Amino acid sequence: MRWRAVARTAFPFVVVGGLWEIVARSGIFPRRLFPSLEEVADTFLRLTAAGVLPYHALETVIRLVAGFGMAAVVGVALGIIMGRSRRAEDIFLPLVSIGAPIPGLAYAPLFLLWFGLGNVGAVILVGFVSAFPIILNSWTGVKAVKEIWIRAAQAMGANDRRLFRQVILPGALPYILTGLRLGLAQAWRILVGVEMLAAVPWGLGWMIFGAREFLNTDVMLAGIVVIGAIGLALEKLVFQRLEQFTVVRWGMMTS
Amino acid sequence: MHQIEVRDVTLVYDTPAGRVPGVQDVSFSLEASEFLCIVGRSGCGKTTLLNILAGFLAPAAGEIRIGGKVVTGHGLDRGIVFQDFAQLFPWRTALENVAFGLEMKGVPKAEREGIALKQLQLVKLEKFAQSYPHHLSGGMQQRVAIARALAYNPAVLLMDEPFAALDALTREEMQRILADVWRETRKTVIYVTHNVAEAVFLADRVVVMTPHPGTVKAQVPIRLPRPRDPLSIEFLEYQKELLRHLTEQAAEA
Numbered sequence: 378m379r380w381r382a383v384a385r386t387a388f389p390f391v392v393v394g395g396l397w398e399i400v401a402r403s404g405i406f407p408r409r410l411f412p413s414l415e416e417v418a419d420t421f422l423r424l425t426a427a428g429v430l431p432y433h434a435l436e437t438v439i440r441l442v443a444g445f446g447m448a449a450v451v452g453v454a455l456g457i458i459m460g461r462s463r464r465a466e467d468i469f470l471p472l473v474s475i476g477a478p479i480p481g482l483a484y485a486p487l488f489l490l491w492f493g494l495g496n497v498g499a500v501i502l503v504g505f506v507s508a509f510p511i512i513l514n515s516w517t518g519v520k521a522v523k524e525i526w527i528r529a530a531q532a533m534g535a536n537d538r539r540l541f542r543q544v545i546l547p548g549a550l551p552y553i554l555t556g557l558r559l560g561l562a563q564a565w566r567i568l569v570g571v572e573m574l575a576a577v578p579w580g581l582g583w584m585i586f587g588a589r590e591f592l593n594t595d596v597m598l599a600g601i602v603v604i605g606a607i608g609l610a611l612e613k614l615v616f617q618r619l620e621q622f623t624v625v626r627w628g629m630m631t632s
Numbered sequence: 633m634h635q636i637e638v639r640d641v642t643l644v645y646d647t648p649a650g651r652v653p654g655v656q657d658v659s660f661s662l663e664a665s666e667f668l669c670i671v672g673r674s675g676c677g678k679t680t681l682l683n684i685l686a687g688f689l690a691p692a693a694g695e696i697r698i699g700g701k702v703v704t705g706h707g708l709d710r711g712i713v714f715q716d717f718a719q720l721f722p723w724r725t726a727l728e729n730v731a732f733g734l735e736m737k738g739v740p741k742a743e744r745e746g747i748a749l750k751q752l753q754l755v756k757l758e759k760f761a762q763s764y765p766h767h768l769s770g771g772m773q774q775r776v777a778i779a780r781a782l783a784y785n786p787a788v789l790l791m792d793e794p795f796a797a798l799d800a801l802t803r804e805e806m807q808r809i810l811a812d813v814w815r816e817t818r819k820t821v822i823y824v825t826h827n828v829a830e831a832v833f834l835a836d837r838v839v840v841m842t843p844h845p846g847t848v849k850a851q852v853p854i855r856l857p858r859p860r861d862p863l864s865i866e867f868l869e870y871q872k873e874l875l876r877h878l879t880e881q882a883a884e885a
Contacts, residue, residue: 525718526719532687532706533732533736534733535736543735544721628722
C-alpha cells in the first residue's frame, strides 16, 4: 500500500517532467533558454556544492523569518484587539480594509526610498504587507468565538484575563492559523519580488533576476525549485503539524 | 426562608417594533433540594427568566434572591447547562471541561482532576475522560455539561432545555440519568422545558408559563413516588392537567 501512495504523489511530477523534457529536446526554444531537467539538476548540484545556493537561500529565509515574525506578532495582537474593542475596530478596520487588497509590490519603491536599499527596507516591507491577512483573520476569529463559550466560562467564574487566555485565544485559533498561513504566502511572494528589485545583495530573488543577464536559465530554474521547496517545507513541517496538534485534534477543523 | 425567591420579576425587550414584554410580574419560590420545572411554549419567557436567574440579564423590576442574596450577575452559586451542544470547549478533553470551574477557582490540578473524574462517574462517562467533545455523541456532551456545571459544587443547577435537541430514546435515558444525579447530589434545580412529559417525570413542582406577556399561569406539585412510571395513569393525568393549562391560554389568545 505504501508504494501506491508514493506513486500517486509522484504521478503529476512525472507527467510534467516528461512534458518538460519533450519540449526541451524538441528544439522549439533555443537550448540555452529551455534547459533539460538534467542540466537544471546539474546546476542545482553544482551551485549547492559551491555553497552559492545555500547562501542565497539562507539570506532569503532570514529576511522571511524577520519580516513574517514581525507581522505575526503585530498582526495577531492588533487583530485580537480589534476583535475585542469596538473603538480599535472603528479606527483600524477601515485602514486595514483599504490596505489589504493593494498588491504589496506597489509599496516597494516607497519603502525602499524611506528605509533605503538593503535589509531594513526589505524586511519592513515584508512585515507590513504580510500583516494584512493576519490582522483580518485574527479579527474575524475573535468575532467568531461562540457566545455560548463566553457565557459558560463567565458563569464558571472566569475573569477577563482567563476568559481571554482560556477561551478567546483557543476559540479564535482556527482563524489565526489560517491568517498566519496566508500571511506567510504573502511574505514569500513579496520577498522574492523585492529581492528582484535589487534592493539587497544576495537572496534567491536577486540570484534569479541576476541570472537573466547571462541567459542562465538553469540557474533561474534551480532558484525556483528552491523557493518551491522551502515553501512546501514550511507548509508541511510547520503549519500542518501545528494544525494537527491543535485545531484538527479538537475537531475545529478537518485535516 | 426559601432558598430561591423570585419576586415580581419583569423584563421588557426593546425591539424595532416597540417594547415587547418578555416576562411580567413573575413570582415563585423554591426550597433547598427542590426540583422545579418551568414549562411553556416558545416565547413564553421561560428562557428569559432563566437568563435572569443566571445573571446574564438584569430585570427591569422585581428581584431574585438566592440564599437571601440579591442576584446581580453571574456567580459560582449557580451552575448552568444550556441547550446547545456547542457549550463545551472543543479544545479541552471531557475531564478538562469539567475541571474548568475549579481551575478558575484556583484549585490545584491533581485535586480538581480528581473531583472532575468523580463528576464524570456521576454521569457515567468516566471512560471518556480523555476524549475531546467532538468524539462524543450529543447526549454524552450534554452529560459532560451537567458534570461541568456540578463540579464546582454550586447550590443551584439551572438547566435550559438541555435534552431538547436529542432523539426521543436518548432523551429518556438522559432524564433517568439526571433523576439519579439529582437523587445523589440533592441540588436545587430549575429546569426549563417545553416537554410536558419531561416535566412530570423530573419535577417536584411544575410552573406553567404562558406568553404575551410571559406570566405564571399555574403551579402544579407532582406528587408521584420516584422512580416514576411514564405509562402509569397518574402520570398521564398530570400530563393532561399541564396541557390543559397550556392550551386554555392558547384558546383565549
